[in-house]
Amino acid sequence: MSALLADVPLSRSVEDYLKVIYHLSSQGGFASTSDIAAMLMVAPPSVSGMIRRLSDTGLLEHVPYRGVQLTNQGRRAALRMIRRHRVLELYLTERLDYDWDGVHDEAERLEHAVSDELIDRMARALGNPRYDPHGAPIPTAAGEIEEAVLVPLADAEIRVAYELRQVDTEDPARLRYLAGQGLVPGKGVTVMSKQPFNGPVTLILDPGGERVIGRELALLLLCRRNDA
Amino acid sequence: MSALLADVPLSRSVEDYLKVIYHLSSQGGFASTSDIAAMLMVAPPSVSGMIRRLSDTGLLEHVPYRGVQLTNQGRRAALRMIRRHRVLELYLTERLDYDWDGVHDEAERLEHAVSDELIDRMARALGNPRYDPHGAPIPTAAGEIEEAVLVPLADAEIRVAYELRQVDTEDPARLRYLAGQGLVPGKGVTVMSKQPFNGPVTLILDPGGERVIGRELALLLLCRRNDA
DNA sequence: ATTTCGAATTAGCTAAGGCTAATATTGGGC
């Protein structure tokens, strides 16, 4: 049945579009032209053009003036890129001493050039890890990805123990600051209070101590209730 | 003085052209359009087109109907690519268990995507090595390359001790065969006899023993006289 | 029900880097 869906190599641009569309539509909706354009830093008409090519080749479904969704084939290709990206990020930090805030750009370029073979060798060398340096799940070679139910720290319940699982940004400055505060995956966190009007969040880190962080950052810190 | 020669990023194609032109003109001559075309597996008019772009940007000098030579700027860019390629080949074999006959293709794609930073980290992790897995010298980050005077085994003097220094091919089948025969850089070799009419060469390997190999392969084995 | 405004699309352009077919140049053989 997949004789027609020959595994033609995808261009660098196509790979970038698929990845972005995966992220934008991962919460089940459509990805809009303008959101895609903003994420890729291209003009909206460029996106319209690419959307036509991608839907012609069956990688996505386009509802004009509404948005796009990946087909199964498109989702498979996107997850392959995400696996590459996350394995690369982990390998670079673990084996070549990159900081977690500096790996993104390097991985972003390498993910288009590596073979599946190399990614699998890297993953094997790392013991087939399940999470990247930011705590994001690494899809398997078969294309499975863990769907954990995580809640932003900003929405966590007061005085309830959580575990910080994932830091949802690639911005080096934010990552550097958070690492400096000890806010890295694996830490225990308990929110003690939240100020109103999008004010700061006060929390206790374990191990660590008291911290006060702004709401913007608190939205990036994805957590899991300890009893869940 | 190099304010005008801004270090504009080069495209993948441009990097490939520079590398093959470097190799074709390394013995001091001009690289011809058709040789470049053959090495890159493109049609000769494509080469003519690229030559114009490259000489417009000052990366090479073109003498119409005769060929091209790299400028200093072009040579620097080519050596940077060669450094990348060779560091990658060594890293992949040393750290990710690639065979010396399988690294070429992977390095060929990665060399266009890695940063100088990553290459330097890999080189440092390997102890700033001077030779790649095939014995080819690795240019330094500053763009220096060792110019050793090596002689093909086919031209070595009879009953004189040489050291095998470099295997000058990237062809996996040939590399696999040579490794099977123990013909790898570092071995001692002494030619005992050469058959006429491009016939086989009989040699003694140290450590190893007697081997008989065809002239085609004997041309790829670059050696240095032990007393030189 | 109409208007309006923002989002999306189409039209038409550019540059890189391929291709084939046609033309120009060069150097070797006579």
Next chain:
DNA sequence: GCCCAATATTAGCCTTAGCTAATTCGAAAT
């Protein structure tokens, strides 16, 4: 010294993937 074959170049086309300007669509507000 001339001619031919091999090599190089030019002419003209294609695709990818971007752009701006112009147009069209749809949904929210009147």
